[in-house]
Amino acid sequence: MSNNSAASSIVVAQKAVKQLRLEASVRRIKVSQAAAELKTFCLQNAHKDPLLTGVPSSDNPFRPPKSCVLL
């Protein structure tokens, strides 16, 4: 019984080591390159982003169209 709990701890530890080996072997690129690509994506898609550019009230179903108030 006492050996069983050690054995199961070993299984858990082996899994953890295997997982870490997998994560350590991931291919990585430099942050400068990754960041540049994130920036490019943002800028290329900025014009298509209604919350960023603002969409005229008449086109946005959520914004009430401006109307004249007759006093």
Added chain:
Amino acid sequence: FPKQTFSLCCKPFRCRSLPARRKYMRSPLVPEMATQEVQLNETLSHLKTESDTLKTKLEEERAKLHDVELHQVAEKVDGLGQFVMKTRRTLKGHGNKVLCMDWCKDKRRIVSSSQDGKVIVWDAFTTNKEHAVTMPCTWVMACAYAPSGCAVACGGLDNKCSVYPLSLDKNENLAAKKKSVAMHTNYLSACSFTNSDMQILTSSGDGTCALWDVESGQLLQSFHGHAADVLCLDLAPSETGNTFVSGGCDKKANVWDMRSGQCIQSFETHESDINSVRYYPSGDAFASGSDDATCRLYDLRADREVAIYSKESIIFGVSSVDFSLSGRLLFGGYNDYTINVWDVLKGTRVSILFGHENRVSTLRVSPDGTAFCSGSWDHTLRTWA
């Protein structure tokens, strides 16, 4: 599932991680067992050393490529101007805290769920309620709209995820057609349909995520690796392949391969529970929101955190995050009742939105990016544009 015991209670109140494994310390009864025991202990300590060495190596490898900060790369980018975003609709009808919401692909319908067990489908343009279902449990923490728009999935303290087909006949009793799909051993924290109505991905307080076939209720794949409740998940945009990210009470965000069940990347820089994760629109990065009052951006190809969105004045946890369509804006719903809008590239806050009268618990940008909707413990949902 292998049976696992977690001494956790439901996240809405508190969350604890697994109890530390007790050290093995018992005197052996037989001499042979003594030598075996010594050998096992040696193996265990070798493994522990190897584990520590690998962790250090992982950090070193990541650090080698950390040559610049995101906001430095974005220095020359034009700053964003003043944002005028206001509440355009307020959806009233829930009798208690709104816990979750999701948009329909038609960009106008919304499903929301609340603490009192009610799940409501709204037309967000007109604010009319189209369907309402009462679940047999309280704290419906997760809800999702099917891609076809013909069904919704929800669950919470019942430990299940159920799918309700939406009928065109408003008088029909939706509860009659309910289908139980997922079964966990603790509360359901999040659910999402994959690209079709046929599969659902769930995350649970039992520490696992799982992929289910809706028709048969069969478990297709389970995902083990979190050491505590899993609180949130998000599927990668369809173009980038079969992965999803999950966040949990163990402060980790894990990226999973849906086919193999393998955890392919793991990030642990938050200082508290991760309440929300959301992919960047290109699929190359994801954002997270945590009880440590910060949002963070992790790049998957650089395999590290690349930005932190925080201010000293912000001390309350983030419950929910989402990106605008281009990924330039990050919206965060906070426990101090506000919504903060961040410039993702520059790392600065561009706007703070007031309106809710209690914690913001859920926040999603509409599929076409024209508005976003927030749900709150003040029983209402608001659409902002």
